[in-house]
Amino acid sequence: MTEAVRIEELCFSHVASGLPTLDQVTLSIPPGEALALIGPSGAGKTTLLTLLDGRLRAWRGRVSVLGDALDPDRAPTRARRADTGFIFQDFALVERASVLRNVLNGRLGRMRPLRALLGRPSKDDLAVARAALADCGIVDLAERRVDSLSGGQRQRVAIARCLSQEPRLILADEPVSNLDPARAAEILSLLTEAARRRGATTVFSSHQPDLARRFARRIVGMRNGRIVFDTPTAELTEGATARLYDDANAAVQPRLKAVP
Amino acid sequence: MESRGWGGFATGGLVAGAVLWSLATTDVELSRLFSAGPRIGDFLARMFPPDPSVMTEIINGSAETLRIAILGTLGAVLLSGPLGVFASETMAPPVVHRPVRTALALIRAIPLILVAMLMVGAVGLGPLPGIIAVAIHATGMLAKFYAEAIDGVARGPIAALESAGAGPLARLRYAIWPQMAPVIARDTIFRFELNLRESLILGIVGAGGIGFYIQTYVRSFQYEKAASVTLAVIAMVLAIEAFNVALRRRFS
Numbered sequence: 001m002t003e004a005v006r007i008e009e010l011c012f013s014h015v016a017s018g019l020p021t022l023d024q025v026t027l028s029i030p031p032g033e034a035l036a037l038i039g040p041s042g043a044g045k046t047t048l049l050t051l052l053d054g055r056l057r058a059w060r061g062r063v064s065v066l067g068d069a070l071d072p073d074r075a076p077t078r079a080r081r082a083d084t085g086f087i088f089q090d091f092a093l094v095e096r097a098s099v100l101r102n103v104l105n106g107r108l109g110r111m112r113p114l115r116a117l118l119g120r121p122s123k124d125d126l127a128v129a130r131a132a133l134a135d136c137g138i139v140d141l142a143e144r145r146v147d148s149l150s151g152g153q154r155q156r157v158a159i160a161r162c163l164s165q166e167p168r169l170i171l172a173d174e175p176v177s178n179l180d181p182a183r184a185a186e187i188l189s190l191l192t193e194a195a196r197r198r199g200a201t202t203v204f205s206s207h208q209p210d211l212a213r214r215f216a217r218r219i220v221g222m223r224n225g226r227i228v229f230d231t232p233t234a235e236l237t238e239g240a241t242a243r244l245y246d247d248a249n250a251a252v253q254p255r256l257k258a259v260p
Numbered sequence: 261m262e263s264r265g266w267g268g269f270a271t272g273g274l275v276a277g278a279v280l281w282s283l284a285t286t287d288v289e290l291s292r293l294f295s296a297g298p299r300i301g302d303f304l305a306r307m308f309p310p311d312p313s314v315m316t317e318i319i320n321g322s323a324e325t326l327r328i329a330i331l332g333t334l335g336a337v338l339l340s341g342p343l344g345v346f347a348s349e350t351m352a353p354p355v356v357h358r359p360v361r362t363a364l365a366l367i368r369a370i371p372l373i374l375v376a377m378l379m380v381g382a383v384g385l386g387p388l389p390g391i392i393a394v395a396i397h398a399t400g401m402l403a404k405f406y407a408e409a410i411d412g413v414a415r416g417p418i419a420a421l422e423s424a425g426a427g428p429l430a431r432l433r434y435a436i437w438p439q440m441a442p443v444i445a446r447d448t449i450f451r452f453e454l455n456l457r458e459s460l461i462l463g464i465v466g467a468g469g470i471g472f473y474i475q476t477y478v479r480s481f482q483y484e485k486a487a488s489v490t491l492a493v494i495a496m497v498l499a500i501e502a503f504n505v506a507l508r509r510r511f512s
Contacts, residue, residue, distance in 0.1 A: 053423050054423075055419065055422065055423065075422075078425040078426075078427060079425065080425075081422070081423060081424065081425035082424060082425035084423070085423075085424075086420070086423040086424075088416060088419070088420060090416055091416070092414075092416030092417050092419060092420040093416075093417060093420075094417045094434065094435060094438050094439065095414075095439075096438055096439065096442060097434075097438050101434075105420070105421055105424065105426070105434050105435070106424050107424075108421060108424055108425065108426035108427075108430045108434065109424045109425015109426055110425070113427055113429070113430070116426065116427070116430045117429055117430060117433060119433075158420075161420070161424070162424075165424050165425070
């Protein structure tokens with residue numbers, strides 16, 4: 001079976017965009033994996049996920065997603081983009097539209113262009129969207145406008161939109177960083193569970209190592225655009241996590257101590 | 261601190277100088293102010309009772325003003341569509357949007373009544389110069405509003421739809437348009453209200469509408485009739501405002 005993601009010697013550096021760089025990243029992820037990317041901010045987690053989603057250009061190295069090589073010069077085909085679902089840190093929902101409309105937006109890559117533009121989802125599209133709403137526990141919010149929802153509810157809508165794409169690979173960029181701890185665990189369990197039932201591969205980034213331990217089978221630590229460790233969750237030591245964040249704090253610490 | 265003190269002193273001096281210069285060089289006869297009361301009383305008395313016989317003129321004039329405002333707004337919307345795109349920071353490069361924005365600011369700086377006088381000179385009397393004047397004048401504001409509506413669109417939802425595999429047209433329809441449409445509708449209604457108010461006086465320079473009758477009746481000392489038309493104008497402005505308050509609530 002081909003890997004869900006295969007990355008070899010990937011480098012990316014684009015100072016003007018303000019995105020953290022990637023430096024010699026090599027990583028492969030088998031299908032069905034639940035993998036967490038952890039590391040301090042600026043480590044390159046978002047850059048890596050955005051790149052895998054086919055939304056970054058001008059990188060070097062070899063990257064293939066779901067068996068197809070990504071091209072650093074052009075966006076993937078619509079079908080390929082639909083196969084790869086992305087969950088945004090700030091939800092990226094259309095605020096004035098209804099929950100159902102936002103979830104149906106996830107179907108746009110699967111619909112024929114004319115049907116998509118006429119706004120006539122097929123029975124299948126509606127069925128998939130309803131199933132996604134049900135999986136996220138928001139069936140009764142379907143007609144509500146997104147701008148009337150709480151943060152946790154919004155992230156459920158964003159996940160439902162992603163699920164309605166019927167993605168084979170789910171990339172989630174800090175999906176719970178805007179939520180309180182209880183809500184965060186709830187959302188991550190919902191996401192990983194829905195992905196597992198669908199047999200989708202999941203990669204999520206987090207700056208909370210404890211959440212990564214609970215919901216991922218494998219954890220990759222990143223810092224300064226490099227992979228520092230890559231280990232099954234069961235074998236991850238406290239020391240490794242501590243070191244990952246330690247140096248990042250080290251620059252701050254002396255100044256803290258200097259305060260009388 | 262010292263420089264700031266001097267700055268305040270200089271500003272104060274400048275303002276005082278401007279006021280003194282105006283007072284000293286304007287031909288103000290204060291005595292006329294004291295005799296103004298009786299004269300205004302006389303004027304108002306002559307306006308009373310308003311003459312209702314001009315109903316036909318009021319209806320015709322109001323209808324024409326309304327037509328000028330509607331067609332002028334339509335013209336402004338058509339001009340502002342493309343100009344709004346050219347004036348937008350996200351859709352047009354600086355070499356395009358900077359000069360377009362400057363041009364729009366210049367248009368905004370010219371009062372409607374001046375544009376109308378120019379147009380009367382160009383195309384003759386009647387509603388046509390009024391319509392053209394309103395269209396040009398309103399574009400200065402509306403195109404700027406449209407550009408701001410375009411620039412105010414959040415990028416996140418567009419990226420999300422791109423990621424989901426939506427084509428460019430689908431992204432326009434489901435991510436960009438739903439964010440822009442309510443803003444554009446609100447701004448257009450607001451501009452229509454202004455157009456209607458401002459076009460009430462266009463008749464004074466011969467550019468059509470109800471203002472023509474106020475002008476005619478005052479000039480020919482038929483103050484009772486002028487009073488009726490003025491009351492009609494006030495009633496129209498109040499009606500427009502009530503209508504717009506109700507309409508805008510829908511687009512908030």
